[in-house]
Amino acid sequence: MRAAEIRLPGVAPVVVDREVPRAGDGEVVVEVVAAPVTPLDVLCAGGKSYFGVPRTPYVPGVQGVGTVDGRLVWFPTSAGMEPGDGSMAGAAVARRSDLVELPDGVDPVLVAAAGLSAVAAHMAMTWRGELVAGEQVVVLGAGGVVGQAAVQLARLAGARRVVAAARSAEARTRAAAAGADAVVALDTSDHMELVGRFLAACDGAADLVLDPLFGVPAAAAAHTLRAGGRMVTLGASAGRTCPLDAAVLYGRSLRLLGYTNKELTGAQQGEAVGVVAGAVARGELVVAHEVVELGEVTGAWERQEAGVVRGRVVLVP
Known part of the structure; x- marks a missing residue:
C-alpha cells in the first residue's frame, strides 16, 4: 500500500x-x-x-x-x-x-475536515464553557477550522447571537459564511480600537468567549463579557501572553478557563465525534x-x- x-x-x-x-x-x-x-x-x-x-x-x-x-x-x-x-x-x-x-450517507471528507477541531469547538463551548441556549457567544479566530466549526455549533446549541472575529479579509468571509451575526476585523494591534469594535458588534454583554488566539484579541474580547462571563482558551496563535485588564477580570468576576482535547475520556471524545458527524450529515456543519x-x-x-x-x-x- x-x-x-x-x-x-x-x-x-x-x-x-x-x-x-x-x-x-x-x-x-x-x-x-x-x-x-x-x-x-x-x-x-x-x-x-x-x-x-x-x-x-x-x-x-x-x-x-x-x-x-x-x-x-x-x-x-x-x-x-x-x-x-x-x-x-x-x-x-x-x-x-x-x-x-458514522451516519449513513455522510461525506467522509467533510467529517475528516471537521474532525477533532470541531470536537474541540463543541466541547470547549458546551462542556468547559457551559454554553446554554439564549446566550451570546464571541468566537475569536473564526476563519480557522476550529472557529468556523464553533460559529456553526454555537448556533446549533441555541446561541441567540454569534459574533465572530478574524484577521484577514478572507478569514472574515469564511466566518460570515459560517453564519456569524457580526464579524469583527482583527487587523490592528491597538487594544482599545479592538475593544470598541467588539462592543459595537455585540448585542449587549456577551456570555462566552471562545478563544483559540490569546494575546491582544482575547484581552479586548474580555471587555464584552457580562459579570460572571466565561472565556475558554484553547490556543495561543496571537501570543503566549495576554494583556488582560485586571479591573475587568476581578470587577466582573470573570471565569478564565483552559481547554484541551487531551482531557477528554474516550467516551466523551466518541460522543462529541458523534455530535459533529451528525451535524455534518444534516448539512449543518461544513x-x-x-x-x-x-x-x-x-x-x-x-x-x-x-x-x-x-x-x-x-x-x-
Missing part, C-alpha cells in the same frame, strides 16, 4: 510503499478513505513539542475516516505522540474501542477544506507547516 512517511523529525513526509499493517489484540485494520493534515500532525512530527522526538520512520495522521467490515467509521491514532503509525496511508490500525460509527491525493502529501504538508492552507487539507488514498 502507499503511505506518507516521516523519515526525519521536522522534514515533510514522502510517499512510500509499505505492507498493510496487522492488527493486534483489541485492534482492527481500517481501510482509510480520508485523512486530514492538521497542525497537531505537524507539531508532533517536528520533534520540539511536549510529546518529544518521534521515533522514525512512521506514518503520520492522528485521525481519519475509513471502513471496517463495510461500516464507515472515524478513528483516532497516537501517531507522533507515541511509537506507531497513523492514518495517512491506504490502511491503518486503530483500537476497536476508539471507533465511532468547514473550508481542500481534497489532496495522497501522492501530493509533501506539498500539502509544507503548506500546512507554513500556515498558507485555506481551511483543512484532507488526503484521499
